[in-house]
Amino acid sequence: MHGSASTTLEDTPIFDQSAFRLTDRQAELTALARHIGATKLAPRAADYDRRAAFPTENYTDLFEAGLLGVCIPTEYGGIGADFQTYAIVAAEIGRYCGSTALTWNMHVCSCLWSGSLTDGLEMDAATREVHQARRGIHYRRILEHGAIYSQPFSEGGAAAAGVAAFGTKAKQVPGGWLVTGKKIFASLSGHANYYGILCTEDRPDAGRRDTLYLAVPADAPGVSVSGEWDPLGMRGTVSRTLTFVDVFVDDDAALMPRGIYAQAATRWPHMFLTLTPAYIGIAQAAYDFTIRYLRGEVPGTPPVKRRMYPTKQIAVAQMRIMLEQTKGLWFQAITEAGPNPSKEQVLRAYTAQYTAMENANEIARLAIRTCGGQAMLRSLPLERLYRDSRCGSLMLPWTAELCLDRLGRETLYERGETDE
Numbered sequence: 169m170h171g172s173a174s175t176t177l178e179d180t181p182i183f184d185q186s187a188f189r190l191t192d193r194q195a196e197l198t199a200l201a202r203h204i205g206a207t208k209l210a211p212r213a214a215d216y217d218r219r220a221a222f223p224t225e226n227y228t229d230l231f232e233a234g235l236l237g238v239c240i241p242t243e244y245g246g247i248g249a250d251f252q253t254y255a256i257v258a259a260e261i262g263r264y265c266g267s268t269a270l271t272w273n274m275h276v277c278s279c280l281w282s283g284s285l286t287d288g289l290e291m292d293a294a295t296r297e298v299h300q301a302r303r304g305i306h307y308r309r310i311l312e313h314g315a316i317y318s319q320p321f322s323e324g325g326a327a328a329a330g331v332a333a334f335g336t337k338a339k340q341v342p343g344g345w346l347v348t349g350k351k352i353f354a355s356l357s358g359h360a361n362y363y364g365i366l367c368t369e370d371r372p373d374a375g376r377r378d379t380l381y382l383a384v385p386a387d388a389p390g391v392s393v394s395g396e397w398d399p400l401g402m403r404g405t406v407s408r409t410l411t412f413v414d415v416f417v418d419d420d421a422a423l424m425p426r427g428i429y430a431q432a433a434t435r436w437p438h439m440f441l442t443l444t445p446a447y448i449g450i451a452q453a454a455y456d457f458t459i460r461y462l463r464g465e466v467p468g469t470p471p472v473k474r475r476m477y478p479t480k481q482i483a484v485a486q487m488r489i490m491l492e493q494t495k496g497l498w499f500q501a502i503t504e505a506g507p508n509p510s511k512e513q514v515l516r517a518y519t520a521q522y523t524a525m526e527n528a529n530e531i532a533r534l535a536i537r538t539c540g541g542q543a544m545l546r547s548l549p550l551e552r553l554y555r556d557s558r559c560g561s562l563m564l565p566w567t568a569e570l571c572l573d574r575l576g577r578e579t580l581y582e583r584g585e586t587d588e
């Protein structure tokens with residue numbers, strides 16, 4: 169099988185239980201993810217990548233292991249993982265298949281955001297009661313039928329960056345909403361059962377505060393998928409274009425009550441850090457590969473006999489330093505995730521996002537330079553890790569550029585402060 173040899177069943181945890189003070193449950197779940205990753209996901213990763221095909225079999229395995237419900241609260245029958253637990257489990261998945269981890273993130277967010285995240289936000293008792301009943305419908309679909317949810321937000325304008333209202337509109341009609349609009353880079357297109365879209369209420373003067381988060385059934389009349397998908401990396405995400413023309417969804421399609429998404433985006437900013445775990449896994453995989461390659465332990469490769477050279481040793485040291493810096497900062501940021509973070513915590517979250525995305529690619533780049541030409545052939549996973557890692561810094565709303573932008577501005581200015 170092409171490109172499957174970087175990881176083995178002996179892989180040690182990315183986050184050691186005692187060093188990172190993980191609970192027994194966290195250690196169990198990360199071990200489960202590693203086992204599925206090494207035995208199921210890694211052997212299939214190259215084929216999905218080559219064909220730019222959605223990893224359907226991986227989703228069957230994740231469903232059977234209960235991991236589609238990882239962030240569904242326990243009272244609904246899910247695993248009830250919190251943000252930090254989800255993130256370290258997702259990093260282990262990303263180590264074996266970046267596309268599976270990234271798409272699984274979109275799916276899991278539909279549960280995390282409607283679940284524990286929303287529990288920490290303000291709403292009146294009646295609204296909360298309706299929300300709890302509605303999310304139960306979504307959770308049952310996932311736990312009982314293996315339904316897969318996606319998260320197409322991007323539209324090509326400024327909305328996904330958080331600076332304008334979404335152009336996709338939902339018009340209230342008796343019993344629900346009529347949705348019209350277009351989403352680009354919609355991962356899981358044609359493969360998710362529900363598209364969890366962000367859209368704006370279609371009424372005069374509606375703005376960003378009037379963002380709705382609705383689950384649109386993939387087979388509803390008026391939904392279509394178009395466009396080619398032949399990208400550089402993360403090819404298994406199948407992120408094509410989705411068009412909605414007067415698509416009816418009923419009131420129960422709401423994954424968050426009215427007004428709550430806007431509250432979440434302001435008061436729970438770490439919600440946007442959920443795209444990083446896949447790339448932490450990729451960084452670890454590129455590092456693991458390099459060590460095994462230089463030690464002559466990658467099956468099917470010639471014994472390279474290069475580890476005695478100081479240049480190789482220095483490169484490995486640089487990779488190790490970068491990996492430890494990335495993991496340490498990222499772990500701190502995912503541990504701080506929660507409602508109403510301090511300014512320092514938000515700045516740290518941007519820094520962690522930037523570092524995870526940029527360093528994953530830098531570590532993969534160093535891995536290719538250090539291992540050399542024979543290691544970047546398609547028959548090995550390194551070149552896929554390199555291509556997948558390149559996509560991390562493009563993820564809105566916290567692209568690498570926008571993190572720099574926010575970090576500089578929000579460090580130098582307090583909220584509302586101007587130079588006038």
Ligand SMILES: Cc1cc2nc3c(=O)[nH]c(=O)nc-3n(C[C@H](O)[C@H](O)[C@H](O)COP(=O)(O)OP(=O)(O)OC[C@H]3O[C@@H](n4cnc5c(N)ncnc54)[C@H](O)[C@@H]3O)c2cc1C
Nearest residue numbers: 319320321322329353354355402407562563564567569570
């Ligand atoms: C593999 C892959 C999977 C994806 N899956 C999904 C998905 O499932 N759901 C989803 O919603 N999106 C998804 N995306 C889309 C992603 O989040 C971005 O929306 C997309 O890459 C935007 O591309 P663009 O070049 O059109 O960005 P543009 O909007 O043109 O931005 C280009 C760059 O300009 C900068 N920029 C953008 N807006 C501003 C601003 N207001 N101020 C300053 N700088 C700005 C940013 O750094 C950005 O990277 C995916 C992307 C990839 C590559």
